[in-house]
Amino acid sequence: MLNPEKHPLWVFMEQYTPVSLVTWNYIEPCLRCTTVRAGDLILEEGKICRHLYFLEKGLLRFFVVYNGNDVTKYFTDIPYVFTSQKSFVEQIPARESIEALEDSIVWQMNFDDAHRLLVYPEWNVFIRKLVQEVQNFTDEILEAVQTQTVEMRYRTMLEQESALLQRIPLKHIASYLGIAQQSLSRIRKNILKKDGI
Amino acid sequence: MLNPEKHPLWVFMEQYTPVSLVTWNYIEPCLRCTTVRAGDLILEEGKICRHLYFLEKGLLRFFVVYNGNDVTKYFTDIPYVFTSQKSFVEQIPARESIEALEDSIVWQMNFDDAHRLLVYPEWNVFIRKLVQEVQNFTDEILEAVQTQTVEMRYRTMLEQESALLQRIPLKHIASYLGIAQQSLSRIRKNILKKDGI
Numbered sequence: 290m291l292n293p294e295k296h297p298l299w300v301f302m303e304q305y306t307p308v309s310l311v312t313w314n315y316i317e318p319c320l321r322c323t324t325v326r327a328g329d330l331i332l333e334e335g336k337i338c339r340h341l342y343f344l345e346k347g348l349l350r351f352f353v354v355y356n357g358n359d360v361t362k363y364f365t366d367i368p369y370v371f372t373s374q375k376s377f378v379e380q381i382p383a384r385e386s387i388e389a390l391e392d393s394i395v396w397q398m399n400f401d402d403a404h405r406l407l408v409y410p411e412w413n414v415f416i417r418k419l420v421q422e423v424q425n426f427t428d429e430i431l432e433a434v435q436t437q438t439v440e441m442r443y444r445t446m447l448e449q450e451s452a453l454l455q456r457i458p459l460k461h462i463a464s465y466l467g468i469a470q471q472s473l474s475r476i477r478k479n480i481l482k483k484d485g486i
Numbered sequence: 487m488l489n490p491e492k493h494p495l496w497v498f499m500e501q502y503t504p505v506s507l508v509t510w511n512y513i514e515p516c517l518r519c520t521t522v523r524a525g526d527l528i529l530e531e532g533k534i535c536r537h538l539y540f541l542e543k544g545l546l547r548f549f550v551v552y553n554g555n556d557v558t559k560y561f562t563d564i565p566y567v568f569t570s571q572k573s574f575v576e577q578i579p580a581r582e583s584i585e586a587l588e589d590s591i592v593w594q595m596n597f598d599d600a601h602r603l604l605v606y607p608e609w610n611v612f613i614r615k616l617v618q619e620v621q622n623f624t625d626e627i628l629e630a631v632q633t634q635t636v637e638m639r640y641r642t643m644l645e646q647e648s649a650l651l652q653r654i655p656l657k658h659i660a661s662y663l664g665i666a667q668q669s670l671s672r673i674r675k676n677i678l679k680k681d682g683i
Contacts, residue, residue, distance in 0.1 A: 353633060356633075360632050362629060375622045375625070417610075417617065420617050420618055421571065421575055423621055424624060427621060428571070430628060431559065431627060432581075432582075434631050434632065435550075435631065435664055436555070
């Protein structure tokens with residue numbers, strides 16, 4: 290028998306901590322593969338988030354609707370483990386929604402399993418490091434919003450995530466930056482003019 | 487012998503998870519008590535944060551200096567465990583500074599001890615829940631910045647944290663809200679006028 294390919298979540302976990310086959314064999318039966326169409330919601334505001342998810346393929350955005358405005362909180366690209374953290378951890382209704390921006394492959398694990406697996410040190414370390422990383426990402430976005438202009442933030446995205454930007458509709462980039470789509474178009478024209486062809 | 491009073495960190499930890507005397511006896515020897523004067527820095531940008539801290543008394547602010555502007559990221563009130571998370575976890579230079587706004591009592595634990603203690607399930611659960619809570623706080627601030635006007639955010643602070651606001655110099659509240667102190671004064675006058683005497 291050929292050595293089967295490692296599950297993409299196993300490969301992802303090993304970026305954080307080594308995971309033995311023994312531990313993986315406890316994790317794998319808890320996973321269920323689902324497909325989500327572009328435009329579909331994985332989680333809707335007001336519902337309780339009952340799963341921890343792994344995004345194998347596709348692209349997501351987290352958003353809230355505030356006074357009728359759709360505001361993008363952040364984007365999640367592959368491969369990554371995600372959930373609506375407060376809703377999932379406390380099992381309370383989510384204040385945010387999660388939308389697939391592309392046809393996506395999403396593995397899900399229910400709350401009880403994710404919690405029960407914490408007795409295994411490798412899963413425990415993985416979850417702790419992951420939550421710390423998410424905290425660092427959130428903190429970086431907050432710091433950028435607090436200290437930089439919208440044009441500076443957009444320039445950073447262009448420099449660091451240009452391939453990702455190509456995959457996101459302009460209206461969502463604008464709502465992530467907290468501006469109208471027309472204002473983003475002006476900023477893009479300005480940058481083109483300043484930086485030349 | 488009288489039953490000695492529980493250490494304030496032990497009391498704090500038990501808000502998250504029960505902590506046995508056996509486990510506490512592993513934690514306590516790792517703590518060192520320090521006092522910090524109002525205006526002193528507990529951590530300076532560019533230095534590596536080598537400790538996990540517990541604030542027993544006092545008040546702190548986290549801030550960054552960006553293009554010559556001092557921007558307040560958040561405030562930490564008692565009782566709370568804090569550190570410069572990315573710097574501490576990865577042992578890399580911090581991008582932020584931590585300043586005592588009041589004379590403070592701070593317990594510190596070094597990186598190796600904080601890490602070594604993770605083998606004890608009660609410490610492990612405490613740290614995981616705490617990091618999740620910090621992530622939730624950061625996410626809430628980010629969402630407020632992304633969706634609300636400065637006046638709305640200031641009103642929320644007035645409603646939910648009015649006692650804390652009294653202890654913070656106006657210039658730091660203004661830099662937390664991302665505006666000049668004069669703009670905050672105008673907002674405060676507006677609110678007084680709208681809400682009456």
